Amino acid sequence: MESRIEKRIELKAPVSRVWRALTDYREFGEWFRVQLDGPFIPGQVSRGQITHPGYEHVKWEAFVEKMEPERLFSFTWPHPKSLGKDDCPQDYSQEPTTLVEFRLEKTANGTLLVLTESGFDHLPADRRLEAFRRNDGGWTEQMKNIETYVEQTP
Amino acid sequence: MSSKPRSRIAARRQPRSPVFAALGDETRLALVAKLCAGQRRSISQLTKGSNLTRQAITKHLRILQSVGIVRCVRTGRESRFEFNPQPMEGIREYLDLVSQQWDVALSRLRSFVED
Numbered sequence: 001m002e003s004r005i006e007k008r009i010e011l012k013a014p015v016s017r018v019w020r021a022l023t024d025y026r027e028f029g030e031w032f033r034v035q036l037d038g039p040f041i042p043g044q045v046s047r048g049q050i051t052h053p054g055y056e057h058v059k060w061e062a063f064v065e066k067m068e069p070e071r072l073f074s075f076t077w078p079h080p081k082s083l084g085k086d087d088c089p090q091d092y093s094q095e096p097t098t099l100v101e102f103r104l105e106k107t108a109n110g111t112l113l114v115l116t117e118s119g120f121d122h123l124p125a126d127r128r129l130e131a132f133r134r135n136d137g138g139w140t141e142q143m144k145n146i147e148t149y150v151e152q153t154p
Numbered sequence: 155m156s157s158k159p160r161s162r163i164a165a166r167r168q169p170r171s172p173v174f175a176a177l178g179d180e181t182r183l184a185l186v187a188k189l190c191a192g193q194r195r196s197i198s199q200l201t202k203g204s205n206l207t208r209q210a211i212t213k214h215l216r217i218l219q220s221v222g223i224v225r226c227v228r229t230g231r232e233s234r235f236e237f238n239p240q241p242m243e244g245i246r247e248y249l250d251l252v253s254q255q256w257d258v259a260l261s262r263l264r265s266f267v268e269d
Contacts, residue, residue, distance in 0.1 A: 007256055009260055011263075017267050021267045022263075079252075120249055
């Protein structure tokens with residue numbers, strides 16, 4: 001079963017430009033919508049406050065893993081049970097984390113950005129986020145995944 | 155800025171209720187696929203057609219039970235097993251949600267670097 005997210009997008013900008021947008025803490029804050037306290041430093045915790053409308057009460061916290069210039073930027077971050085105004089935890093130290101990786105590659109027209117987020121298999125099974133439950137479509141899709149898996153690995 | 159010992163972060167990565175880990179095994183996936191049909195099955199029925207012993211199947215069922223994907227229902231003297239999709243629905247929906255959030259964030263990144 002797939003327990004990771006992968007996004008590939010091609011950006012019409014040089015690798016150096018994309019790298020700066022990802023790793024300069026002010027620039028990252030602009031598009032990600034977070035006010036960061038200071039620069040990203042590998043091996044250190046980055047802290048700040050989300051600025052996304054409706055989520056201003058949510059703290060940002062991430063542990064910076066790797067910064068390989070113009071190639072790889074990665075961090076782990078927590079997935080708290082709730083982001084609600086009343087029940088969003090103030091202390092993330094007990095929350096399970098996932099690994100986020102941004103990889104950059106030069107292309108003819110600019111930069112290929114590959115984002116992966118992995119480690120969802122470490123999240124508690126009860127991570128339901130009731131507030132976000134919308135439809136029953138998820139299970140149908142999951143069934144197909146299981147069928148495919150079983151067929152392909154007899 | 156303050157630093158945090160890596161060990162603490164590493165400790166946080168320990169699986170807690172690993173639904174995905176439970177399914178990361180072909181025998182257990184095959185068991186789930188059988189139970190997905192909707193009917194409750196006994197251990198004998200689930201053992202039939204596999205190359206495994208009753209004990210081995212029981213062990214795999216226990217793992218699936220421990221993460222809530224499979225439930226054991228007693229009818230008389232016999233235990234029957236049924237499928238419970240809820241733990242997986244939760245994670246699938248959560249993944250979809252996080253995935254959508256990335257789509258939105260990356261489209262903002264695109265405008266940010268291309269303008």
